[in-house]
Amino acid sequence: xxxxxxxxxxxxxxxxxxxxxxxxxxxxxxxxxxxxxxxxxxxxxxxxxxxxxxxxxxxxxxxxxxxxxxxxxxxxxxxxxxxxxxxxxxxxxxxxxxxxxxxxxxxxxxxxxxxxxxxxxxxxxxxxxxxxxxxxxxxxxxxxxxxxx
Numbered sequence: 001x002x003x004x005x006x007x008x009x010x011x012x013x014x015x016x017x018x019x020x021x022x023x024x025x026x027x028x029x030x031x032x033x034x035x036x037x038x039x040x041x042x043x044x045x046x047x048x049x050x051x052x053x054x055x056x057x058x059x060x061x062x063x064x065x066x067x068x069x070x071x072x073x074x075x076x077x078x079x080x081x082x083x084x085x086x087x088x089x090x091x092x093x094x095x096x097x098x099x100x101x102x103x104x105x106x107x108x109x110x111x112x113x114x115x116x117x118x119x120x121x122x123x124x125x126x127x128x129x130x131x132x133x134x135x136x137x138x139x140x141x142x143x144x145x146x147x148x149x
Contacts, residue, residue, distance in 0.1 A: 088121055
């Protein structure tokens, strides 16, 4: 009788440990996806700010170097104010493609990450809403931190 109770306790403990290991794997996979989404989103934002990608709105574009991910760029100019410089809200969103989601047990949408940045663009050009592409001119002046020794 004691052997049956001890075996039952052992089996329950093994089952609990197996479930904990599975939960740990799922959370590690989710953390890896979140880190990848953040890295990809920051790379796209940096490419736009340095001029490697055009400063314009695009939707659901597949990345060439990361085919499992798509990105969207939304550019909303602030036309409410009349002073210089003209500002626009640059919103970049990356999403994991749905093919990878089918592999997991859950039916959740792919991992999504967004970054928003305010950028300046030349005021003499047409509005972005009119289809014109503004010239990217993010503020690249160094911040003054006082006199250097």
